[in-house]
Amino acid sequence: MLLNKKILVCVTGGIAVYKAVALVSKLSQAGAEVKVIMTSSAMEFVKPLSFQVMSRNDVYFDTFDEKDSHVIAHIDLADWADLIIVAPATANAIGKIANGIADDMVTTTLLATTAEVWIAPAMNVHMYQNKSVMRNIAQLHEDGYRFIEPAEGFLACGYVGKGRLEEPERIVDLIKERFSNPIQLPLAGKKVVVTAGPTRERIDPVRYISNFSSGKMGYAMAEAATKLGASTVLISGPVELPKPEGVRLVKVESAAQMLEAVLAEYDDASIVVKSAAVADYKPKEAQTQKMKKKDGDSSIELERTTDILKTLGAHKNSQILVGFAAETNDAIGYGKSKLESKNLDYIIVNDVTDPGGGFGSDTNVVTLLTRAGKSYPFEAMLKSELANVLLEKIIQEERATVDDR
Structure with a gap:
């Protein structure tokens, strides 16, 4: 599979x-x-000869050591590769790549490539869990x-935890799998249904009951x-909000219309993400004419x-x-209750009073x-970034469940 x-x-x-x-x-x-680029720090551990x-x-x-005068080395390597792997990837390297810093031959080459890039982190468990590292990832x-993902186990620093570079045999297996399925994306062939935004429940032709949902999180998930x-x-x-490219958009107004639209798409859906903030109540009778103002309540x-x-x-x-569960107090407690009572596989909980999030x-x-009882907290990040992280975590959990079977 890896020949040539x-x-x-x-x-x-x-x-x-x-x-x-x-x-x-x-x-x-x-x-x-295989070709190799090393940073100066890497050469402190192993010499290039190995x-x-x-x-x-x-x-x-060395970015300035041009071995072939006919090409610019870092551009030539960037164009040459079918796949680039950063292994091990330190917290420092991850930070540079995430912020577009190119101050050595590794980062300069990565900035110039259009090839697929894989990153295999390896560091102390506390460094890996640091908020800035998580943000860069x-x-x-x-x-x-x-x-x-790094493996868990005994680390060189003496700690036991997540941070060990994945074993070379496993990395090679992943690369073989990649080239046997060269364009296979993790949700290829899957139908995903996402609900987003508020609903409006009409009182009369000019008034309605609604909420403050902007739809941004749902649109990002889609x-x-x-x-x-x-x-x-x-x-x-x-x-x-503008329609995301490549999605099929179904516009609705009321909770009843949203229910009808979701049920129409539900049977053949692989994943359903219900991020819409649907009204819990509606007027028992919507007026056909505008309600006139009267004295008193x-x-x-x-x-x-x-x-x-x-x-x-x-x-x-x-x-x-x-x-999704948008709460104002005891968000985790209410989230766990909804997860069970509504027969969900996952629930994404947020406290809308938190200054880093909300409507x-x-x-x-x-x-x-x-x-399964696991909990994954995520610090404040752009909804566009968070959506991708959440879906990848769900995909990872589902793969692990299949592997356990």
């Missing part, structure tokens, strides 16, 4: 550099043509980089699903709308059902809760 595939391995400085030597060796043995012997190619480490996810290869249907209440009798998410949970077959904001702060 051109793989560029970018090695940054960390104790896991010794594993990168084994990775280059195994890639070469599998038939790939990689030269394993790859049978020159090793690059989220940005790289949004930019289209693929990550090979766009992210499409980029991951899904055939996406976006069912939207009234919002002032007035009241409107309300009745419950159909709980769309609960209805979907009751009729779920093979669909992965993802709910109308471009950012959000959420926690992803799973049916």
